[in-house]
Amino acid sequence: DAKTTQPTSMDCAEGRAANLPCNHSTISGNEYVYWYRQIHSQGPQYIIHGLKNNETNEMASLIITEDRKSSTLILPHATLRDTAVYYCIVRSDGLTFGKGTHLIIQP
């Protein structure tokens, strides 16, 4: 599985869009990009995944660069409940989590 690099922490104002970057420069052609988040004391929660095209669901949007070496998770209108650790992972088989980005939504 390709490794990912994410900032350790980020702040975002409530109501604004939160943009979480992830670098995965060693990604191979058949590896998907997944985003999960973990709210304190809970198990990780699936957010979104994609291969090449940008994806959107009720939780978030995923923007993947054309060369697929990086992606951005967008929470369009962040709320206080979005404060969590966000994990970007790349997998073909197996699953490796890094330390993620601790996103703090400020009131």
Place this chain on the structure above:
Amino acid sequence: GAGVSQSPSNKVTEKGKDVELRCDPISGHTALYWYRQRLGQGLEFLIYFQGNSAPDKSGLPSDRFSAERTGESVSTLTIQRTQQEDSAVYLCASSRKTAVTPVAYGYTFGSGTRLTVV
């Protein structure tokens, strides 16, 4: 079941005792994963099952750790002679997996077992 179920949710054990942690995956999910998360740390991969086989045991931290899965369903993670550094939340996840690659399915995690070794 509707989700991944783990039991017990909390376990306090004395150093040196053995513990068994159980995971019931979503019915029909052939892939099952165990992770460990120490306080303030990211998720640490332990072991992965495809069906009842474990092709990747590389994450098991020592020979005190073992896991098995039967009937392509329930999995048990066993820690023998527990040490204080084993204290963590142990998370289980399951996923559909077909013979076709690339694998495109997400994972569903359980709520974890919080293990405290005193």
